[in-house]
Amino acid sequence: MEYLVRKVSRAKWAVPSFGVNDSEIAADAVKGCLRTSGNTLSFWQCNSEPEDVNEAVLALASSMERLDTFDVIVIPKNDLNDFSFEATLGNTPISDLRERxxxxxxxxxxxxxxxxRYVANSIRNENKCQRFRKKQLEGLVMKAVRDGRLRIEDLSDRQQRLREEILKRLKDQHSVN
Structure with a gap:
């Protein structure tokens, strides 16, 4: 089964304290987690295997300015059959993930x-949200570097902090060996 993965901020999807009922969604959740561009919304696709979800998370993490804990929602694509999708190349420096x-x-x-509404229900009631801690993300990114999938020179200028984190980890690993 195919799944869609999107980065979200789980805390923003809690029922707002000022809400009238439990179905209310804070505007900041939509603005922050469902920001559109050109009337499109970006997702990474995978299957349900944890390793494959990790690949989608790696695509997200490798495009960040710096690594930090984040949440993703993992949605069965069949649940969104009423929507139209288009395959596009993803924004990640890991070339073998772009087509996902x-x-x-x-x-x-x-x-x-x-x-x-679907995202709110999935996070609040169906536990379709997964948290990836900074340490896990570092492990995914460093494995991609060691495997030659992520090259430091492929990181953009805005990713200077991520570049520094990777170089520090590489230096630390070499000094241990």
Whole structure:
């Protein structure tokens, strides 16, 4: 079965304290976690195996400016059959992961509201959210570096802090050996 992975901030999806009922969604959750561009919403695809979810997480982590703990929602693609998707190359310096990217396309406010309700329910009631701690992300990134999948020179200029973290870890590993 195919799954879709998207980075979210789990805390933003809690029922707002100022909400009238349990189905309320804070505007900051939508603004922060479901930000669209060109009426599209970005996802990484995988199967349900933990290693494959890790690949989607690696694609996300390798495009960050620095590594920090984050949450992802893992959604069965079949649950979103009413939406249109388009394969696009993902923004990651790991070339073998770029083709695992999909955009949900032709989004309207109504469709985005449906996605927001689905995400809120999935996080609040179905536990489809997974947390990846900084240490786990470092392990994924360093394995990709050791395996030659992630090259430091492929990181963008804005990823200076990530580059420094990787170089420090490499130096620490060499001094131990």
């Amino acid at each position: 990217h999909l955009d949900m396309i032709e989004l309207t406010m109504g469709k985005l509201t449906e996605v927001a």
